[in-house]
Amino acid sequence: MKFIAEINVMPLKALLDPQGKAVEKVIQTNGYAEIENVRIGKHITLEIEAPTKEAAMEKVNEVCSKVLSNPIMEGYEYKITEA
Numbered sequence: 350m351k352f353i354a355e356i357n358v359m360p361l362k363a364l365l366d367p368q369g370k371a372v373e374k375v376i377q378t379n380g381y382a383e384i385e386n387v388r389i390g391k392h393i394t395l396e397i398e399a400p401t402k403e404a405a406m407e408k409v410n411e412v413c414s415k416v417l418s419n420p421i422m423e424g425y426e427y428k429i430t431e432a
Contacts, residue, residue, distance in 0.1 A: 351432035352397050352405040358418045358425045359390035393417060396432060405429050 360366045366388050373387035399405035406429055413425045 350399065350401070350405075352399060352402065352429050353432050354393075354395050354397060354405070354409045354427050354429050356393040356395070356409065356413060356417060356425055356427040357390060358393065358413070358423050359388055360422060361424055364422055390423075391417075397429075402429060402431070 360369070368389040369387040372389060373385060376384050376387065395409075397405050397408055399408060409427055409429060413427065414420060418425045
């Protein structure tokens with residue numbers, strides 16, 4: 350079966366996000382003072398061939414922790430749907 354994984358990788362909340370802070374400052378400078386706590390991350394979509402949804406989740410978890418995120422600085426979450 351083919352599955353589609355939608356993955357979000359974000360900086361850990363305990364860490365400073367310099368890119369998010371820079372974007373937040375630009376947003377506020379442009380008249381949107383009510384917007385704060387901007388965080389910038391990555392959104393990744395991929396297709397995976399696996400016999401079951403559980404097997405697909407296992408593979409996605411593995412690739413997220415080994416390739417797509419830095420576990421020291423980032424966390425991830427994902428959603429898997431049947432293609």
